[in-house]
Amino acid sequence: MLPKSIQLPLSKESVLELRAGDIVLLMGDLLTARDAAHKRLIAEIEAGNNLPVQLAGETIYYVGPAPAGPSQPVGPAGPTTSGRMDPYTIPLLKLGLRGMIGKGYRSEPIKQALIQHQAVYFAAVGGAAALLSKQIQASEIIAYSDLDTEAIRRFSVVGFPVIVVNDCYGGDAYADGLAEYGPPN
Amino acid sequence: MTQLRELPVDKITKAIGDLIQESAYALPDDYLAAMRSAQEREASQVGRIMISTLLENSDYAASQQIPTCQDTGMAIVMLEIGQDVHLVGGGLTDAVNAGVRQGYADLRKSVVADPLLRENTADNSPAVLHTDIVPGDRLKITVAMKGFGAELMSRLQMLPANSGSAAVTEFVLETIRAAGPNACPPIIVGVGLGSSFDGVGLLAKKALMRPLGQPSPQPHIAQLEQELLQQVNALGIGPQGFGGSVTALAVHIESFATHIAALPVAVNLNCSAPRRASIIL
Numbered sequence: 146m147l148p149k150s151i152q153l154p155l156s157k158e159s160v161l162e163l164r165a166g167d168i169v170l171l172m173g174d175l176l177t178a179r180d181a182a183h184k185r186l187i188a189e190i191e192a193g194n195n196l197p198v199q200l201a202g203e204t205i206y207y208v209g210p211a212p213a214g215p216s217q218p219v220g221p222a223g224p225t226t227s228g229r230m231d232p233y234t235i236p237l238l239k240l241g242l243r244g245m246i247g248k249g250y251r252s253e254p255i256k257q258a259l260i261q262h263q264a265v266y267f268a269a270v271g272g273a274a275a276l277l278s279k280q281i282q283a284s285e286i287i288a289y290s291d292l293d294t295e296a297i298r299r300f301s302v303v304g305f306p307v308i309v310v311n312d313c314y315g316g317d318a319y320a321d322g323l324a325e326y327g328p329p330n
Numbered sequence: 331m332t333q334l335r336e337l338p339v340d341k342i343t344k345a346i347g348d349l350i351q352e353s354a355y356a357l358p359d360d361y362l363a364a365m366r367s368a369q370e371r372e373a374s375q376v377g378r379i380m381i382s383t384l385l386e387n388s389d390y391a392a393s394q395q396i397p398t399c400q401d402t403g404m405a406i407v408m409l410e411i412g413q414d415v416h417l418v419g420g421g422l423t424d425a426v427n428a429g430v431r432q433g434y435a436d437l438r439k440s441v442v443a444d445p446l447l448r449e450n451t452a453d454n455s456p457a458v459l460h461t462d463i464v465p466g467d468r469l470k471i472t473v474a475m476k477g478f479g480a481e482l483m484s485r486l487q488m489l490p491a492n493s494g495s496a497a498v499t500e501f502v503l504e505t506i507r508a509a510g511p512n513a514c515p516p517i518i519v520g521v522g523l524g525s526s527f528d529g530v531g532l533l534a535k536k537a538l539m540r541p542l543g544q545p546s547p548q549p550h551i552a553q554l555e556q557e558l559l560q561q562v563n564a565l566g567i568g569p570q571g572f573g574g575s576v577t578a579l580a581v582h583i584e585s586f587a588t589h590i591a592a593l594p595v596a597v598n599l600n601c602s603a604p605r606r607a608s609i610i611l
């Protein structure tokens with residue numbers, strides 16, 4: 146079965162359709178940000194300043210790409226550990242952030258916030274950065290260029306493969322995997 | 331009198347630069363072989379897809395000469411310096427860091443100069459450098475490009491003396507349970523046992539440098555490696571954490587003498603980009 150394609154920016158309807166464990170291919174534009182950019186975004190929000198990017202409806206990919214080779218728009222770009230962004234995530238969800246892509250566990254409050262704000266958390270394959278970069282057709286730095294690999298970029302992706310980890314109904318693909326293959330509780 | 335062998339340090343610089351370039355683009359053969367056999371063993375369909383994606387990634391990176399993973403890590407450099415080697419032409423640490431700068435020229439810069447101030451050094455230096463003085467007139471260089479997704483989930487504990495292998499097992503399992511998908515499984519587990527607080531972490535790191543498929547030469551340690559591997563895989567975390575039978579490809583243990591009061595244990599995890607390479611000069 147071929148995975149279904151989902152358009153970015155994510156519509157409310159597509160978030161409502163996604164279920165933990167779904168493998169989907171993303172098409173369209175997303176933002177990138179990791180530790181240093183998150184820290185700055187939150188500092189701006191706390192200071193009451195305007196953000197350099199609009200977050201309503203957006204998807205953030207937690208990634209610090211490798212430098213681009215001669216014929217690439219961007220170098221290898223796989224996910225980084227999402228849990229480090231947990232302390233910064235709820236204010237961004239309040240501003241309308243609808244999707245996140247990374248790898249690894251999210252905290253309980255984040256899973257609850259996904260339900261409350263109808264948002265979704267995807268994982269990309271950690272370590273498969275070279276292959277993933279094939280699906281990124283354009284990359285442009287749009288804020289915090291001094292942060293280099295940690296700058297905020299806009300990626301245009303085509304057929305970018307991800308798995309839904311946490312959906313907006315409390316579904317959790319990591320927990321499902323443990324329940325199926327782990328020791329009985 | 332023993333003849334000293336002169337070795338210009340710029341040879342060390344060049345060797346380290348080359349090792350970094352090579353291992354950024356191509357994962358070790360023993361690791362790829364272990365992944366291929368894991369793919370046959372994996373019970374979960376999603377798990378098999380994850381493993382085949384990672385194998386495909388490694389082929390693609392090698393064919394394009396691009397890094398397998400965007401995080402090309404921090405350089406861990408281990409030198410075994412023969413005591414009959416005379417290093418000439420400059421300082422050893424400087425030569426090592428110059429090699430790191432050369433190797434990482436086109437790679438991501440992931441190192442900050444100060445853990446609190448966090449300003450990027452912009453050239454991925456310095457290396458974490460370990461040196462051993464050994465007999466002979468050769469110099470062996472081992473470089474690991476250590477990804478920090480897995481490093482971040484690694485742990486160290488000073489257990490009381492008589493805790494035994496049961497407590498060691500529990501600590502290893504607890505570490506891996508907490509790491510779950512974060513360490514990009516299938517993982518390789520490096521365990522240090524014994525030594526002191528500072529020494530046990532290095533033992534765990536050295537355990538990760540051992541090629542896959544080589545059990546410990548000590549029978550009781552080799553047996554514990556096997557038992558631990560079974561119990562780690564029974565956790566069900568699976569490839570990329572989506573559930574499955576292959577959470578780890580191997581558990582390696584390095585042990586050393588310790589004090590009558592303690593049983594130090596360190597668990598260092600390696601991820602789906604276990605880059606390591608060695609050369610003898």
Ligand code: SF4
Nearest residue numbers: 272399477479514601
């Ligand atoms: S933990 Fe390893 S495989 Fe995962 S992103 Fe980091 S370096 Fe890459």
